Amino acid sequence: MNYLNTTLTVLLGLGCLAGAVQAHATLEQSEAAVGATTKITLRVPHGCKGEATNEVRIDIPEGFYAVKPMPKAGWALTTETGPYAVPYDNHGTEMTEGVRAVTWSGGALEDGWYDEFTLRGTVGPDAEAGSMLYFPSLQSCANGTADWTDTSGSRDVSNPAPDILLVAGMEDQGHGAMAMPLNSTVTLGDLELSGPFARATLPNQPVAGGFLTITNTGDSDDTLIAARSDAAARMEVHEMAMDGDVMRMRELEQGLPIPAGETVMLKPGGFHIMFMDLAGPLAEGDSTRVTLVFEKAGEVTLTMPVVARNRAGHGGRAGHGADGK
Known part of the structure; x- marks a missing residue:
């Protein structure tokens, strides 16, 4: 299925003529991975000729x-359902219909205020990487x-539709593996996992670090209790922290807590997943499969793409440790 001309029609309650609007409605996300569950956040920058926004569809x-x-809060939420053109496999359940429209109504977003409207869904596995999903918007x-x-893609028009680029990723690698670009997100229960990467290693280096960001959108705490990979004899969840004037690394034997409603970053110089007794070097440009085990959400x-040793991956500063952490 070709998604080059696929569109999400976004009806925003901003209610002004296109030529009179000074800023466009846009999406927070710039990319979405084919086959991935992803969050779509529509950014509403203003009202309409001084009027408040009352509805977003x-x-x-x-x-x-x-x-x-x-x-x-303060907005009524309604959905409209209908059939899909083709069925989808949603974790072993065939979906032939689902939500086809979402409306937030009854609010009052003043012209001088800013707000966001969010949903999440899954990009179909037959979508074409490199194509654009356009989000045509009707503001009222x-x-x-x-x-x-x-949806021409031109930036010279007065009414460009918000868009998002589809990138390769989340392809089935067998046994439930998911290939993810660094800024993509996959959902596991109430957990959102994004930006996984591992650092390249030197020849004969016995250990390596793995990193990602985990957000718990639920009401209950969870814990990352284990990890495993064919790339290493064993894996451990570690923390690096200052002990007086000395930076020390220790295994989190009880796992890494992921509190409800919070985001935990595994990044160089902090929490990370440790590859122990590597089977071989991790080379930049390669990838390695890692299974994460959570106490409640499951596996x-x-x-994980392997990036250069001096790359931070999450946009933070890269560290300089010889072990890739």
């Missing part, structure tokens, strides 16, 4: 399924409407 296109919207307020519906196998 998002139409869901073919190829984007299993949609769940995020409620907002009490006394007017305007649309952002131009997920990710494919």
Whole structure:
């Protein structure tokens, strides 16, 4: 299925003529991985000719399924369901229909205020990497409407549709493995996992570090209790922290807590997953499969890309340790 011209129709309650708007509605995300569960956040920068926004509607296109919207305090949330053009396999359950439109209504987003409207869903496995998903927007307020519906890709038009680039990733590697670009997100229960990577190693180096970001969107705490990979004889969850004036590393024998409603970053110089007794060097440009085990959410196998030793991966500063942590 070709998704080059696939669109998500986003109806925003901003209600002004396109030519009068000084800033476009845009998406927080710039990329989404084919086959991945991803969060879509629509950014509403202003109202309409001084009027408040009262309604935001998002139409869901073919190829984007299993949609769940995020409620907002002070806004009524409604959904419309309908059949899909093709069925989807959602964790072993065939989905032939689902949410096709989401509407937030009854709010009052003043012209001078900013807000975001969020949902999450899954990009179909047959989507084409390198194509764009366009998000045409119809903005309406009490006394007017305007649309952002131009899907030509031109930045010279007055009403460009918000868009997102589809990238390769989340492809089935066998045994539930998921290949993810550094800025993509996969959902496991209430957990959102993003940006996995491992650092390249030197010849004969026995250990390496693995990193990612984990967000717990649920109401209950969880714990990363174990990890395993064919690339190493064993794996441990570690923490690096200052002990007086000395930076020390220790294994978290009880696992790494992922508190409800919080984000935990595994990054160089902090929490990380340690590859112990490597089977061979990790070379830049390669990838390695890692299974993460959580106390409540269960297991997920990710494919971690191997990046240069001096690359931070999450946008933070790269460390200089010889062990790749």
